[in-house]
Amino acid sequence: MARVGGRNAVVAWVIGVGCAAAVGALAVIALPMLPVSVSWLGGAAGAPIASSSVVATDATPRPSGSASAAGAAPPTTCDQLYDEALQADLDVAEGSQLTRSIDAPETTATALVAALQPRVTLTCGWRSDQGTISTTLAVVPTDAGALAASALPHAGFTCTAQGERARCTRTEGDLVETIEAGGGLWLSTSERGWHPSGYAGRTAARVWGH
Missing domain, CATH: 3.40.1000 (Protein Transport Mog1p; Chain A)
Structure with a gap:
C-alpha cells in the first residue's frame, strides 16, 4: 500500500495543538487557587513544630505566698x-x-x-x-x-x-x-x-x- 507523505506530521500537529489547549484550560481553572496554595505553603513553612515548641521549666518548686513571692528569696543562712x-x-x-x-x-x-x-x-x-x-x-x-x-x-x-x-x-x-x-x-x-x-x-x- 502506498504511503501518503506528510500525514503523520499533520496528525501530530493537531494533537499537539489540542494538548496545548487542554493544558491552558487547566491552568485557567487552577489559577484562582494559586494564592491559597501559596499562603498554605508559607504558613506550613513558618508554623512551629509541636514537639520542639515545649519550653523547659524550672523543676524546683516556687513558693507561693512566701517571702520569695514577695520579692525576697527564702533564707539561705x-x-x-x-x-x-x-x-x-x-x-x-x-x-x-x-x-x-x-x-x-x-x-x-x-x-x-x-x-x-x-x-x-x-x-x-x-x-x-x-x-x-x-x-x-x-x-x-x-x-x-x-x-x-x-x-x-x-x-x-x-x-x-x-x-x-x-x-x-x-x-x-x-x-x-x-x-x-x-x-x-x-x-x-x-x-x-x-x-x-x-x-x-x-x-x-x-x-x-x-
Missing part, C-alpha cells in the same frame, strides 16, 4: 532566719552556741517526713544552758500544708491555718514541736527546754514574709 531582736535573745543566752548544717528535720512526725521527703536547705541547731533548739527549712511539694493538717492531728499535733499554709504544734513536757508548711516550703522547729518568745511565728515570718 541562719542569720537570715531571725529578726534582730530574736537573734540577740539567742546570742545572749548563757552558753549559746549555733551549729549550721543540712541535717534532716528533728521531729517526732517521722511518718510525715518519710512521706514528704523534705529537701533540706538549712538546719540551725542552737544549744545553751537552757536547752536546745533545732530549726529546719526545706523544700516540699506544694500540697504539703494540706497533708500536714490532715495527718498530724493523729500524731498529737494541733493544726491551724496561717493563710495558705498550715502550722501544727505539739507539746510534751519540755518539748515543743512546730511544723509549718505551705507554698512549697517546710519549716520545723523542736524546742527542748529553751523557748524564746514567739520563736516559731517569728522565724515563719522571715520565711513567708508574714
